[in-house]
Amino acid sequence: MRAVSIAGLLLALVACKRDAPAKPLTKVDVHTHLSPGSLGHVLPMLQQQGIDIVVNLSGGREGQGLEPQLAAAKQHPGHVIVFCTPDLLSPQAPQELERLHALGCRGVKIFKALGLQLRWPDGSLAAVDDPRLDALFEKAGELKMPVAIHTGDPRAFWLPVTPQNERFDELSVHPGWALAGKPVPTWEQLLEQLERRVARHPRTTFIGLHFGNAAEEPKRVDAMLERNANLLVETSARIPELGRTDAAALRDLFIRRQDRIMFGTDLAAGDRPGELVLGSPGASLPSPADVTRFYASTWRFFETRDRGFEHPTAIQGRWTIDGIGLPREVLEKVYRSNAARLLGAP
Numbered sequence: 001m002r003a004v005s006i007a008g009l010l011l012a013l014v015a016c017k018r019d020a021p022a023k024p025l026t027k028v029d030v031h032t033h034l035s036p037g038s039l040g041h042v043l044p045m046l047q048q049q050g051i052d053i054v055v056n057l058s059g060g061r062e063g064q065g066l067e068p069q070l071a072a073a074k075q076h077p078g079h080v081i082v083f084c085t086p087d088l089l090s091p092q093a094p095q096e097l098e099r100l101h102a103l104g105c106r107g108v109k110i111f112k113a114l115g116l117q118l119r120w121p122d123g124s125l126a127a128v129d130d131p132r133l134d135a136l137f138e139k140a141g142e143l144k145m146p147v148a149i150h151t152g153d154p155r156a157f158w159l160p161v162t163p164q165n166e167r168f169d170e171l172s173v174h175p176g177w178a179l180a181g182k183p184v185p186t187w188e189q190l191l192e193q194l195e196r197r198v199a200r201h202p203r204t205t206f207i208g209l210h211f212g213n214a215a216e217e218p219k220r221v222d223a224m225l226e227r228n229a230n231l232l233v234e235t236s237a238r239i240p241e242l243g244r245t246d247a248a249a250l251r252d253l254f255i256r257r258q259d260r261i262m263f264g265t266d267l268a269a270g271d272r273p274g275e276l277v278l279g280s281p282g283a284s285l286p287s288p289a290d291v292t293r294f295y296a297s298t299w300r301f302f303e304t305r306d307r308g309f310e311h312p313t314a315i316q317g318r319w320t321i322d323g324i325g326l327p328r329e330v331l332e333k334v335y336r337s338n339a340a341r342l343l344g345a346p
């Protein structure tokens with residue numbers, strides 16, 4: 001009698017498991033820029049998309065916006081992780097980072113200005129791998145603060161801004177982003193500087209933003225991940241690039257590197273509702289339909305193997321993308337658990 005009821009119970013459990021709909025996947029967005037006043041309207045919007053934790057890379061510095069960012073994050077405990085940016089070229093940067101850590105910053109954001117704009121007092125451009133910055137990157141490792149680093153820009157930004165440039169729409173709205181003819185390193189040189197930086201600090205974890213800053217070349221990113229065990233990458237604002245590469249090869253890369261890739265969007269938000277930037281700012285604020293497209297296209301890319309559909313951000317190029325339909329256990333890692341593990345989040 002007892003055996004029968006246990007068997008019955010087991011059968012019922014199996015049946016229940018088979019019938020229950022798959023639990024919706026929840027997500028961590030590791031790349032956002034949110035003003036303190038935006039959290040009240042942005043977090044509910046993200047919740048609807050299944051995103052319940054964000055990394056806000058716009059923490060800034062003490063006395064320069066950080067305090068309101070940390071106070072706003074505290075109003076939403078467990079939902080907002082703040083990264084900060086010390087004064088990189090100051091000899092005191094490691095000490096500043098210690099203070100930022102004590103205040104509540106959980107990681108470091110390095111903007112693309114390093115390598116492209118920041119200059120030493122003698123006027124020379126600061127390279128991403130300049131040895132004078134070594135102590136700061138070592139300190140980040142010591143404090144267990146991941147370094148989210150943006151280096152360079154899409155390759156097309158180095159080409160003349162003509163209708164033939166594949167980023168013509170974006171560069172027409174933001175002419176200042178064009179790099180053609182400017183006295184800056186090449187895309188290739190910046191990527192080399194970045195990799196030397198990552199390789200020099202094996203005890204520091206780096207998040208290569210925008211798919212390792214080389215979304216046009218997934219094979220190169222694959223090799224960078226192979227060579228550097230302390231590197232992870234995230235997908236923000238590069239689904240247009242990723243989605244036009246060979247979908248089968250990219251799917252294979254995501255499966256092989258499933259512990260090293262995280263989901264991010266580069267969503268930015270200002271205090272007023274509707275004040276949003278979806279990966280790249282357009283000439284005007286996005287409409288509700290743009291917001292719907294942005295997320296729907298993102299999920300379609302990761303979760304389906306559909307072909308030839310519109311990518312998330314119209315301004316980033318006039319082409320369509322293919323989905324990579326990741327297996328559920330890989331999606332769970334990319335959407336959430338890789339970031340949760342790195343950031344000590346649930």
Ligand SMILES: [Zn+2]
Nearest residue numbers: 031033057266
């Ligand atoms: Zn960003």
